[in-house]
Amino acid sequence: MRLTKETEYALRGLSALARQPQGSVVPVTGLAGAEDLPRSFLAKIFQKLARNGIVQASRGAGRGYSLVMAPEEVTVLGVIEAVEGSGYMDHCLFWGGHCGGSTPCLLHDRWANIKPQLQELLEGTTLADLTAASAG
Amino acid sequence: MRLTKETEYALRGLSALARQPQGSVVPVTGLAGAEDLPRSFLAKIFQKLARNGIVQASRGAGRGYSLVMAPEEVTVLGVIEAVEGSGYMDHCLFWGGHCGGSTPCLLHDRWANIKPQLQELLEGTTLADLTAASAG
DNA sequence: GGAAATCGGACAAAAGAGGTCCTTTAACTC
DNA sequence: GAGTTAAAGGACCTCTTTTGTCCGATTTCC
Numbered sequence: 001m002r003l004t005k006e007t008e009y010a011l012r013g014l015s016a017l018a019r020q021p022q023g024s025v026v027p028v029t030g031l032a033g034a035e036d037l038p039r040s041f042l043a044k045i046f047q048k049l050a051r052n053g054i055v056q057a058s059r060g061a062g063r064g065y066s067l068v069m070a071p072e073e074v075t076v077l078g079v080i081e082a083v084e085g086s087g088y089m090d091h092c093l094f095w096g097g098h099c100g101g102s103t104p105c106l107l108h109d110r111w112a113n114i115k116p117q118l119q120e121l122l123e124g125t126t127l128a129d130l131t132a133a134s135a136g
Numbered sequence: 137m138r139l140t141k142e143t144e145y146a147l148r149g150l151s152a153l154a155r156q157p158q159g160s161v162v163p164v165t166g167l168a169g170a171e172d173l174p175r176s177f178l179a180k181i182f183q184k185l186a187r188n189g190i191v192q193a194s195r196g197a198g199r200g201y202s203l204v205m206a207p208e209e210v211t212v213l214g215v216i217e218a219v220e221g222s223g224y225m226d227h228c229l230f231w232g233g234h235c236g237g238s239t240p241c242l243l244h245d246r247w248a249n250i251k252p253q254l255q256e257l258l259e260g261t262t263l264a265d266l267t268a269a270s271a272g
Numbered sequence: 273g274g275a276a277a278t279c280g281g282a283c284a285a286a287a288g289a290g291g292t293c294c295t296t297t298a299a300c301t302c
Numbered sequence: 303g304a305g306t307t308a309a310a311g312g313a314c315c316t317c318t319t320t321t322g323t324c325c326g327a328t329t330t331c332c
């Protein structure tokens with residue numbers, strides 16, 4: 001369940017992108033500058049986001065990345081799965097991938113009880129929510 | 137929130153201890169053997185458990201560790217805090233210690249909503265529950 | 273005294289996180 | 303076409319954490 005800086009940077013970078021006028025095309029340099037993030041690392045992260053259809057790349061001079069969907073449609077879970085890998089909610093909260101179907105962890109069935117709520121939280125929070133929060 | 141193998145080994149080692157007749161004194165070697173865990177590493181973990189009053193050490197030949205409380209009184213949260221450090225529930229689920237009071241993470245208030253449930257889960261689960269599960 | 277056990281610190285291997293750099297490719301401008 | 307700017311992608315690097323091992327010291331039983 002533990003999220004890495006990659007996810008944090010992804011959300012912040014996307015947030016910076018969402019604050020621009022809709023449809024804007026912004027290079028990574030601009031996004032990294034806006035959020036004070038390491039440029040090269042953020043570039044790597046946006047490659048993942050592009051591969052997963054969250055963002056669209058346009059190469060060449062004066063170009064960059066743009067959002068594919070409206071901020072209201074970009075869920076936090078979608079970003080997490082793009083960055084950390086798919087099947088994220090299949091991981092056990094407590095021991096991550098080590099807790100599988102064949103070898104459930106000690107807390108597995110208890111974890112199963114709150115998992116739906118957590119999933120709903122991550123699917124119910126969108127980029128628009130985060131942008132509103134960081135702007136306020 | 138991510139738990140390490142130390143906690144897993146602690147719970148499994150304690151579980152093995154709880155399966156013995158009440159008040160038994162068992163050396164680490166015996167516990168490690170029962171759960172197939174690395175002996176030296178488990179010894180380190182039990183030192184922490186002893187320091188935190190979960191287990192009592194008796195040194196010398198033919199001795200070892202014994203439970204201080206009944207298995208029903210040993211909560212999972214207690215073991216976690218003994219092993220991973222105190223204030224465990226203060227950590228944000230998503231970004232751990234990086235999410236503090238002054239610099240809350242992007243999901244902080246949403247996390248606050250489910251935190252009590254998680255805490256209740258970890259406090260409500262005892263060594264007795266785990267022992268029953270692993271025995272069944 | 274010898275054996276068996278914990279105590280505690282130093283050390284080390286492996287994995288993961290976080291990040292840089294360089295080359296290639298694409299697209300625009302002159 | 304040449305130059306410029308930007309993403310694509312891979313190789314590499316460093317630091318931290320995890321997951322241990324090992325050894326000497328101490329305690330206690332026989």
